[in-house]
Amino acid sequence: MTRWAMVADLRRCVGCQTCTAACKHANGTPPGVQWRRVLDMETGHYPDVRRAFVPVGCMHCDAPPCRDVCPSTATRKRADGIVTIDYDLCIGCSYCAVACPYQARHKTDRASFAYGGGPSPAEAARFDEGRLAVATKCTFCVDRIDAGLEKGLTPGIDPEATPACVTSCIAGALHFGDVEDPASNVSRLLAENRHFRMHEELGTGPGFYYLWD
Amino acid sequence: MTGAAATAKQVATYCYQCVAGPDLLTVRVEDGVALAVEPNFCAAAVHPGAGRVCVKAYGLVQKTYNPHRVLSPMKRTNAKKGRDEEPGFVPISWDEAFDLIAEKLNGIRASGLLDASGYPKVAASFGGGGTPQSYMGTFPAYLAAWGPVDMGFGSGQGVKCYHSEHLYGELWHRAFTVSPDTPSCRYIISLGSNTEASGGVVGVKRHADARIRGLKRVQVEPHLSVTGACSAEWVPIRPKTDAAFLYAVIHVLLHETPRASLDLAFLKGRTASPYLVGAHGYYLRDPASAKPLVWDRVLDRPVPYDTAGAEPALEGSFTAPAIERGADGERLGDGALAGTTAFSRLVAHMSSYTPEWAAEICDVPAATMRRVANEFIAQACVGQTVEIDGMVLPFRPVAITLGKTVNNGWGGYECCWARTVAVSLVGALEVPGGTLGTTVRLNRPMSDRIGSVTPGVDGFMAYPFNPTDREHWSPRPNIRNAYRTLVPLAANGPWSQALGPTHLAWMFLDGTPEGLPAVTFPEIWFVYRTNPAISFWDTAALAEKMSRFPFIVAFAYTRDETNHMADILLPECTDLEGLQLIRIGGTKYVEQFWDEEGFALRQPVVAARGETRDFTDIATELAQRTGLLESYNSAINRGAAGLPLKTERYDFSIDVAKPHSRDEIWDAACRAASAEVTDGAASDGLDWYRTHGFRTRPFTRTDWYLYPALARQGLRFELPYQERLYRVGQELGRRLHERGMTWWDSQLSEYQALPAWKDFPGLWEKAVVAMGARAQDFPFWLVTARSMQYAWGANVGIELIHEVAANVAGHGGVVINGDTAAGLGIAEGDLVEIRTPRRATRGRAVLRQGIRPDTLLMVGQFDHWATPYARDFDVPSMNALVPLSLELTDATGSGADLVRVGLARVGARR
């Protein structure tokens, strides 16, 4: 069995937002919609202060509350762990958005472009009416993965078959791979480092791990 | 997602939007439209950043299609200039634009290139630390063909930049920029070097790898920057007191740790530590050879420093038959003279600079400084070696880095000196793991740092000081900022003009001080990729001065605050539209030192938008219309396009008699590049680079380090004692005073052989008083910091950048310590006013705990009022507040990006 997962190394991340921008390029998301986002968190009191950068987005949960609540079955979970949205089934009720404890879901009702007014040639080429008024979120770049697998490539290793945010990360903080395969890059990282998953207590079983030591 | 497009391709190019580049990328193009930026995976093996580009590069698609672009040449119709004057730009044809410019230029050629004051009538300013050169095609060839051009009207780069490091760094270790040997370093003391925001792709990648490897970085700076966040420790130091911190570290090294823990062999053999210093502060010299003397322990007598087999004494005082020579060759002593080793002088000099002393000044516990100093020695691995490419070298994995504001303005010299001395005490200078210089700009050849190491006086590397002797020093500057007259260290190469005291050119326009020819307005000013009206100091005053320039030609991507004053706007092909070949790899800016070197092509990813023209074609056209075609072409042949087209190994030179198209010129450059990279084996031209993007050959790591080159030539680092600088300062003072020029006297005080701590922060408080106000009314330090998402103000007009930058704290306004704010009744988002006695600005309060209570931070450089999109941000900039000031100008001619301010709440959150 295969279980695709993301691993973010908090020791490496510098909050540069390159992954955020790379995702927007790869997936043509409209202004303000960030499927990948990196938080700038501060804790403590001067002078004992810590600041940390934390990549977030859809965690592709094992037990995704977004799927369970979805009345239209637009949200589904694949055997390989990727949680998908069928834009043609989605009724845009946003129930999934309130069910997601990771604030990973977005809905844009009207077409919007970077500089107001009309689309730039690039925006016009990327525009997809089908993504309006429906739920959207990080897809784990499922198209890249499937196309890559067809070509016999290994997601997480071959750039072409790997999520855009991962291949763009200038600090090498983001990793992607199959956690069911003990020999995979991500399995090794998880075996060699201390890690956690966000909001573990909610039992969603995120497919997104954070390395911290 | 986009469906299958008729034509889809991945085009390779480079990004050099900030000085931390260049880096390599590809752009996905479908049906002629640029859709997405992606890394250049083919470059992963050669590029230290794994072929990836940073967030700024992802702004290039929007940059290309930015609806606010200037897409045709424009002519100003409103003769009146000023911030409040609408320029009334109207579109004109390229032909008309060239006519207007050529008319002026030809007029100047007819009437003489210099004006009555002897200054060039043509001036040109380019910004961002030299990055525009990677976008201006063959324009440098045109300037070379033209003759004298004043490139000394500053735009922040230089005097606001790494200025002291640029100048002193090149003197001491060919270090225009300094970097840790990050790939093998283990311990870094970073005084405000904001690497994780400013170090680019390569810096970020290498430091991330190093952290995993266990590198410990101590980030010393007033606010908890992005870099502090990624460091083992944050030490919140009081601004402008870094020299005291470093002095305390040196004190611990010299007075609290056994000598044996220092690298004595390095000090004796590779520095001037053993040189004997006489009573007047100059080296004792061998009467016969005039070479500096050392005390030989073997023969127990003085010998010239370069005597074979000598065992120089590192410490002690000795009497020796010698001469002591001062400024202008003055004989200060002759006969049996008492001398003390430079090292002993240093030890004595640092004795009072204890951590306890520094604690008061820096507001950092003495224990912290002591611990950091001891960790530094412990990690230095004194005595260990490592073999690299068959060469055994010292291994000293410790480094000290200095950020902007630490290494410019008053205190910059002391910080650079202390940093370089501190690392040399453990032998961690220019060796594996240690503190390295990575590029040269004042020494030559610029493309070969190691090759720039040549023997000079007294066993040190040669350095092209501007002359200060009676015969050669000139009171008649070649350009308006008078770098040759005032700043011997600035040298006199192609970069020297921009590295002079570039704000003086602006200041002197309204009053030239005693002894200099009256500073005049240039008859034509070319501006490209720089926005002094936003990026420099006292921006309101600067904009006003610009408005009085008679004729400004601005290469314009969008309207901005500087080209608001322009007479002609010329839209050039920008990043994804133009074509140019540049050098990559080897050792370049800051962290950019590679295991490969070669060339990369920037090529049209999409068709040029509107009427925009490639910079090379613009330059060629100008050359033709001003009768300079032949010298322009020869300049290209000589190497103005990045490399010579003709050497003894190859000849791809172009026919100088006729004009050449962009592609002809760059095809020749590409062939030359292929030949250089393959030692003449290949001669592939433009088409090859269009498909492959870049071409490199291996670059040996041993060339990352200067140490081998010095050892080969038996040279020493000119440390710790600065006899030469002291002499130069003395001579400069005499020259100036001989002309009755006393207004540079405070700057002269910087020329000390062993710099003493001076009350640097106090200078900024004095400046407040000098403006006729009370220091206590301006109790805060206002500082600035880089943003990884922004390249200065160059990409402020790009929505994507603005959107993602909002995820990082501080971009929305002025960062204030939460408790300080509470004390002043300021809540998150409140409108606050930040004042100096002269100017005021307003912004939104951003409350954080990660900043000193006495410090305010304004990230980046915003406050735009003309640049479309950015003018709606209403985010303040320190540049509105920092004065243009001679008092705050140091001896190298730089100032610093900080200022004393008052703070008050003026309104509620939006």
Added chain:
Amino acid sequence: MDRIAPWLQTNWDHRAAGNFIGGGTGSGLAIFAAASELAGGNPPRAAYVLAALFIVAGLSLVWLEIGRPWRFLHVFFNPQTSWMTREALIAPPLLIALAAAAWHGGAALAAVAALLALAFVYCQARMLRGSMGIPAWREPLIVPLALATGLAEGAGVLLALAIVAGAAPSRFVLILALLSLVARWIAWAAYCRHLARRGAPTATRQALQAIDLQVLVLGTIAPIALIAAALGFADYAGPIALAAGVLGLAAGWLIKDTILTRAAFNQGFAVPHLARLGAVGSDSSTRPGWS
């Protein structure tokens, strides 16, 4: 705003709140009307019509909120796990039953309508509980609270209706209403206590705190006192009951509107271990907006 500490969810606005208000009140009303009918009383037929109107109003508000209203039929695709589908499936038979009960009358039809109505509020309650992203909603005790307040609201409307219909409410109805108010207070108090114990965003707890007193005094004690009075002074029962009903109803709507909007802060983000980076000293964590 930095959007790291929990922020108010904006996916569902007052329109969604309206559905829970309409659905709850309507169902409660239907149940009470049926109950009194079964107990031999004869509640105004208008009660069933009104109940249906409340429910329809609520549903059409949701319909207005969804992004692709013309795909509303897809709402029926996931009865396996989605309480929204289940709510939607029950709505049509419920409305038919209510219509029939109103038209035809009779205990049997009323009983059917009441059972469907009960199922309907239950679905709504489970919908909230299923919203794992909103701590104030996912709290299990929201289910009894939603049911209890639905009943209390229905009771309120019925008391009010009685006087419209010119008849004073029967003792039976009065007593049921009183019990529903008590039940709601217990459910509300338990909900708040349990939520606080299990942990919730600070802002959520503040928003609930802010209405606690009103719910107790105006929404519970006052109507109970009035009902007691109504039981005592039969002659004035009508107007007194009306006042009690309005208070009970208003309190219910206040509770729902608060939970669905002002207290609906999302989970936010948390980091149980910050990166070490070679720092000496203890392991630190952060969870902004929770205390």
